[in-house]
Amino acid sequence: MLNNFVTPDLYPAAPEIFLLLMAFLVLFVDLVFGATHRWMAAMLTVITLFGCAAITLVTSDGQTTLTFSNMFVDDLLSDFLKLMTYLAVIMMLVYSRQYMADRGLDKGEFYVLVLFATLGMMVMISAANLLTMYLGLELMSLSLYGLVAIDRESPRATEAAMKYFVLGALGSGLLLYGMSMIYGATGSLEIGGIAQALYQDQAERSALVFGLVFLVAGVAFKLGLVPFHMWIPDVYHGAPTAITMFVGSAPKIAAFAMALRLLVYGLFGIAEDWQQMLLVMAVLSIGLGNLAAIAQTNIKRMLAYSAISHMGYMVLGLMAGVVGGRVEAFTALNAYSSALYYTIAYVMMTLGAFGTVLLLSRAGYEAENLEDFKGLNQRSPWFAAMMLIFMFSMAGIPFFIGFFAKFAVLLAAIKAGYTMVAVIAVMFSLVGAFYYLRVVKLMYFDSPVDSAPITAGLDLRVLLSLNGIAVAAFGLFPDQLALICYTTLARSL
Amino acid sequence: MNMNASLLSLAIWVPILGAVPVFWIGSERRTLVRWLALAVAVAGFLVTIPLYTGFDTALSGMQFVEQTPWITRFNVEYLLGVDGISMPFILLNSFITVLVVLAGWEVIEDKQAQYMGAFLIMSGLMNGIFSALDGVLFYVFFEASLIPMYIIIGAWGGPNRVYAAFKFFLYTLLGSLLMLVALIWLFLESGGSFNILDWHQLPLGIKPQILIFIAFLISFAVKVPMWPVHTWLPDAHVEAPTGGSVVLAAIALKLGAYGFVRFSLPIVPDAAHQMAPMMIALSLIAVVYIGFVALVQTDMKKLIAYSSISHMGFVTLGFFIFNAIGIEGALVQMISHGFISAAMFLCVGVMYDRMHSREIADYGGVVNTMPKFAALFVFFAMANSGLPATSGFVGEFMVILGAIKFNFWVGFAAATTLILGAAYTLWMIKRVVFGEVANDKVAKLKDIGNREFLILGLLAVCVLAMGLYPFPFTEVMHASVDNLLKHVAVSKL
Numbered sequence: 009m010l011n012n013f014v015t016p017d018l019y020p021a022a023p024e025i026f027l028l029l030m031a032f033l034v035l036f037v038d039l040v041f042g043a044t045h046r047w048m049a050a051m052l053t054v055i056t057l058f059g060c061a062a063i064t065l066v067t068s069d070g071q072t073t074l075t076f077s078n079m080f081v082d083d084l085l086s087d088f089l090k091l092m093t094y095l096a097v098i099m100m101l102v103y104s105r106q107y108m109a110d111r112g113l114d115k116g117e118f119y120v121l122v123l124f125a126t127l128g129m130m131v132m133i134s135a136a137n138l139l140t141m142y143l144g145l146e147l148m149s150l151s152l153y154g155l156v157a158i159d160r161e162s163p164r165a166t167e168a169a170m171k172y173f174v175l176g177a178l179g180s181g182l183l184l185y186g187m188s189m190i191y192g193a194t195g196s197l198e199i200g201g202i203a204q205a206l207y208q209d210q211a212e213r214s215a216l217v218f219g220l221v222f223l224v225a226g227v228a229f230k231l232g233l234v235p236f237h238m239w240i241p242d243v244y245h246g247a248p249t250a251i252t253m254f255v256g257s258a259p260k261i262a263a264f265a266m267a268l269r270l271l272v273y274g275l276f277g278i279a280e281d282w283q284q285m286l287l288v289m290a291v292l293s294i295g296l297g298n299l300a301a302i303a304q305t306n307i308k309r310m311l312a313y314s315a316i317s318h319m320g321y322m323v324l325g326l327m328a329g330v331v332g333g334r335v336e337a338f339t340a341l342n343a344y345s346s347a348l349y350y351t352i353a354y355v356m357m358t359l360g361a362f363g364t365v366l367l368l369s370r371a372g373y374e375a376e377n378l379e380d381f382k383g384l385n386q387r388s389p390w391f392a393a394m395m396l397i398f399m400f401s402m403a404g405i406p407f408f409i410g411f412f413a414k415f416a417v418l419l420a421a422i423k424a425g426y427t428m429v430a431v432i433a434v435m436f437s438l439v440g441a442f443y444y445l446r447v448v449k450l451m452y453f454d455s456p457v458d459s460a461p462i463t464a465g466l467d468l469r470v471l472l473s474l475n476g477i478a479v480a481a482f483g484l485f486p487d488q489l490a491l492i493c494y495t496t497l498a499r500s501l
Numbered sequence: 502m503n504m505n506a507s508l509l510s511l512a513i514w515v516p517i518l519g520a521v522p523v524f525w526i527g528s529e530r531r532t533l534v535r536w537l538a539l540a541v542a543v544a545g546f547l548v549t550i551p552l553y554t555g556f557d558t559a560l561s562g563m564q565f566v567e568q569t570p571w572i573t574r575f576n577v578e579y580l581l582g583v584d585g586i587s588m589p590f591i592l593l594n595s596f597i598t599v600l601v602v603l604a605g606w607e608v609i610e611d612k613q614a615q616y617m618g619a620f621l622i623m624s625g626l627m628n629g630i631f632s633a634l635d636g637v638l639f640y641v642f643f644e645a646s647l648i649p650m651y652i653i654i655g656a657w658g659g660p661n662r663v664y665a666a667f668k669f670f671l672y673t674l675l676g677s678l679l680m681l682v683a684l685i686w687l688f689l690e691s692g693g694s695f696n697i698l699d700w701h702q703l704p705l706g707i708k709p710q711i712l713i714f715i716a717f718l719i720s721f722a723v724k725v726p727m728w729p730v731h732t733w734l735p736d737a738h739v740e741a742p743t744g745g746s747v748v749l750a751a752i753a754l755k756l757g758a759y760g761f762v763r764f765s766l767p768i769v770p771d772a773a774h775q776m777a778p779m780m781i782a783l784s785l786i787a788v789v790y791i792g793f794v795a796l797v798q799t800d801m802k803k804l805i806a807y808s809s810i811s812h813m814g815f816v817t818l819g820f821f822i823f824n825a826i827g828i829e830g831a832l833v834q835m836i837s838h839g840f841i842s843a844a845m846f847l848c849v850g851v852m853y854d855r856m857h858s859r860e861i862a863d864y865g866g867v868v869n870t871m872p873k874f875a876a877l878f879v880f881f882a883m884a885n886s887g888l889p890a891t892s893g894f895v896g897e898f899m900v901i902l903g904a905i906k907f908n909f910w911v912g913f914a915a916a917t918t919l920i921l922g923a924a925y926t927l928w929m930i931k932r933v934v935f936g937e938v939a940n941d942k943v944a945k946l947k948d949i950g951n952r953e954f955l956i957l958g959l960l961a962v963c964v965l966a967m968g969l970y971p972f973p974f975t976e977v978m979h980a981s982v983d984n985l986l987k988h989v990a991v992s993k994l
Binding site: 396 | 524527570571572573574575612615637640641642644645647648651652655656662663666667670671674675678679681682685686688689
């Protein structure tokens with residue numbers, strides 16, 4: 009028995025291994041020095057993520073390597089998505105440093121849970137097997153449930169965590185059920201093996217489609233698409249703002265990877281079936297997300313509904329890869345790279361928007377109502393301009409990155425022949441423009457109600473400025489990022 | 502490389518980049534900010550002058566062309582160029598910007614740096630719209646110009662400014678989003694080109710032509726604005742600060758009309774011919790019906806706003822009767838209306854700064870206290886009603902000639918504007934300027950100072966020069982208009 013054991017090639021999984029070891033180290037450091045030197049855990053966490061980035065960059069060779077008996081894949085796509093994940097997590101940590109410290113939440117658990125969640129995302133991104141995918145997903149989700157409830161005193165956060173847990177567990181259950189059906193239909197847990205079985209037409213059709221429905225539902229749960237979006241507003245609203253920022257940013261990258269790996273890598277053979285489901289959910293998400301966001305008075309809730317609509321747009325790109333059952337490499341690449349581009353753009357904008365919310369929060373005060381943005385232009389013209397950039401970018405107004413992301417998705421959708429869907433999508437973004445404009449209105453046209461000076465630290469100010477400038481600069485020069493997304497996918501598919 | 506090669510880029514980026522130090526200095530140092538803003542505006546105007554002096558009137562094609570790849574991923578180019586149709590508007594826009602900066606010299610007390618900066622940015626974006634020859638570049642400038650205008654109306658406007666700003670933004674966005682879908686469709690249909698000149702040669706069936714025409718129509722009709730989508734304009738004009746009204750009337754309205762000549766007519770000529778009766782009918786409704794509406798206004802700004810809609814009806818009428826004199830007349834009318842409407846709004850602004858009222862009923866006998874001003878105001882009013890020897894006459898006369906050539910009754914209906922225009926303008930003048938001094942406030946009015954006299958005097962010279970000797974204006978557009986007509990006469994089917 010032991011003779012058959014092949015030592016797996018650990019090299020492709022080096023970032024994950026490094027992160028796991030460092031997470032234990034953080035846990036240990038916190039145990040020993042946590043009471044006296046809180047900064048050590050924070051510092052180590054950031055160093056870990058930079059270390060992971062360095063390892064990912066060094067080990068990236070552009071080749072697709074499978075390891076751990078084909079359960080784990082390291083390709084250009086996974087490297088790129090992981091780098092984006094580290095970036096988002098580091099930004100989140102810098103943004104939230106003062107917020108968490110002011111509320112006494114910057115405990116060791118926070119950093120350890122963030123690291124474990126990141127590890128979960130990395131495993132999801134690199135999953136080449138349904139089990140690996142599920143493992144990564146659960147690691148991420150369970151860490152996130154814990155993070156949402158990190159403020160033990162807050163009943164609202166506890167309630168949110170409870171909802172998140174129950175609904176998230178339901179979503180995972182659906183996903184797992186779908187996976188088992190697909191295993192039954194194709195006889196393989198490997199994503200490559202499933203694709204192979206579909207290609208050779210060996211799959212049991214009815215079980216396959218049945219499983220697909222559950223699988224898509226599970227993915228939709230994690231992305232937060234209508235009608236599986238119920239948890240998003242409550243979790244965004246209930247969690248401490250810094251955690252909301254975390255839940256709303258990096259996991260979207262992982263969820264995108266999950267959708268891509270399962271549906272495109274694995275189930276491309278029945279793309280026509282999942283395309284229809286995604287189409288319906290995309291349109292519903294864009295519609296409901298934008299409409300419901302109008303009624304919100306809490307900016308976190310507003311951004312939650314906006315997240316739903318943004319994920320709708322992303323999925324619109326994702327479903328446009330196959331035209332009428334015909335597979336064309338160029339169209340498919342166009343569509344998937346537009347979805348990837350949208351995800352990156354969205355994460356960048358959402359970090360900035362929540363960053364501004366954190367900027368206005370201070371010890372003992374949560375700036376989470378729209379009213380808190382009143383007259384920001386008088387309190388700080390620079391940060392009002394940054395928020396203006398984020399809002400117009402989210403609304404899809406040029407010259408900001410959000411416009412080009414929408415543009416790429418619309419182009420893919422129209423190319424796939426969904427012109428009417430594109431028209432519906434742009435009409436709902438008109439609706440969406442209203443509530444983004446409202447934030448700008450509050451900042452520029454109204455007088456401040458809260459005239460307290462902005463006390464946020466220099467790190468947050470610098471990062472927020474860089475974030476805003478990046479959203480504008482990637483809008484003025486959108487070519488590089490679009491090309492990177494395109495080539496990454498071209499070399500990994 | 503000669504200077505001409507980057508003139509258009511200078512026209513766009515000098516004001517936009519010049520706005521950065523204006524923002525940076527901030528509103529506390531008022532004198533410096535004003536003079537800097539003026540210097541930037543003047544520099545922005547000076548760089549456009551070589552466009553006129555270096556223009557080759559014999560050529561019908563694009564001149565001063567600049568071409569560099571911008572978004573290679575979607576084959577979008579940074580492609581600029583002007584012909585005889587678009588070049589005058591760049592000069593007009595840059596000239597009006599100088600006046601707007603001067604007009605805001607003293608009256609804007611709140612956040613003056615942002616006010617000036619917003620106008621400078623808008624000036625650059627407008628130049629971009631008139632010189633972009635790439636569909637996406639055009640769209641990007643077109644939509645980005647909404648942002649500064651939204652802020653200007655909302656932040657420095659009247660009591661109902663928020664409503665007006667939202668209405669302005671959402672109405673215009675509604676139109677432009679549909680245009681975006683049409684642009685993407687054309688990109689795919691033309692085999693991957695966003696070059697507008699390529700689209701001019703693209704053969705299209707009648708059904709797609711009609712659909713594209715409608716998409717463009719909604720976009721441009723809102724901007725012109727044509728009846729029945731004109732309702733945003735009176736609100737925006739009434740609430741906007743003087744400078745905002747001036748830019749809206751003088752430049753922003755021209756964008757819609759310009760869009761018809763650059764997009765609708767040459768790209769979908771057959772649809773344009775088919776839809777011409779409807780367009781003519783809508784234009785005549787604007788001319789006649791809106792003329793009557795203007796007659797009953799009690800608010801001066803609203804009256805001039807309706808008069809603008811009525812005059813813009815002439816422009817669209819001129820385009821859709823498809824003869825040289827009609828189109829040239831329409832273009833002359835656009836430039837002339839740029840001068841006259843700017844002057845009219847500035848005149849109302851002069852009175853509003855002193856009386857804080859736009860109601861006609863609050864005035865009377867202004868000539869007794871402000872003789873210099875009254876002389877200019879009456880002159881502009883005459884020009885607005887189309888008095889021979891002013892620029893207002895030339896354009897209207899040419900369009901009426903063209904219309905009579907096309908169909909006597911169309912020309913007859915259009916000619917009623919000479920009566921209506923005179924009626925509403927001169928009646929307003931009679932009530933405001935002449936008669937007995939109405940009340941104490943009017944009795945205390947101070948005549949215009951040197952700065953105001955300079956602004957209005959410059960405009961008066963332009964209006965008179967264009968009325969007496971329009972040749973320099975028609976000369977530059979002649980070749981381009983001929984070329985356009987030849988192009989439109991050839992069916993694409």
